Amino acid sequence: MKRIVATGTFDLLHPGHLYYLEQSRRLGDELHVIVARDVNVKHKPRPIIPEEQRLRIVRGLRPVDHARLGDIADMFQPIREIQPAVITIGYDQHFSEAALERELQKRGLDVEVVRVGAYEGDPYCSSRVIVQQILERYRCAEQDQHR
């Protein structure tokens, strides 16, 4: 049983998310998804949709076998529990494969890190772009994206 872990915020769901999860699922036998906690999203605007609701949607997606919220204090705790063979990261996720593998090895976790490529098929494949589309539709000047 080759377990794969995928992670993300999955705020306003789009086909880029689905592609990332489908590609991740193909790398093994069982896909576990770790959904980012609201309080742990710090490198981009906080999610529009609360964590429990984001988790519910991810659980409804066909490629997903198991999904859970991340650990607030220690991002490696779910990895210790799941013991995956592979962790996938999305094309736009902000850490390097090599650095993440080193952090895993330091903790005795022998996991391969694989980056999944970008999905190009649809126009609104980013939560930020969907938000901008809504603000433009309602003729709203965009103020302080990071509030």
Added chain:
Amino acid sequence: MKRIVATGTFDLLHPGHLYYLEQSRRLGDELHVIVARDVNVKHKPRPIIPEEQRLRIVRGLRPVDHARLGDIADMFQPIREIQPAVITIGYDQHFSEAALERELQKRGLDVEVVRVGAYEGDPYCSSRVIVQQILERYRCAEQDQHR
């Protein structure tokens, strides 16, 4: 083989959509979803997400066996092709079960219409509420919802 048809816009996906599809799927053996065409959405603001992208997301949901876009000119055409035993409508969809069954019968389509109840589990279970949440987050006065 008992086929079920569910319909909707599925603009900004939320757990209410998922609940409606899961409940619909349980009524038969195969769930066919008809996703509203952009040009046919007239009773509420036009969708944020284009039809092809909305279709792609619906196809990624676990309860969905088949999904297609609606017919622009004749909403009954996909029903003739699918020949379902049941059509489900969501708790907030704007037609009556009896009126829809009569329209189907006029066209020789013997289909039961079943309304699925509301889902109460999450706070942002409406595309409109998600849009409002985004506008509030960015401190934007909401102007002319129906543009």
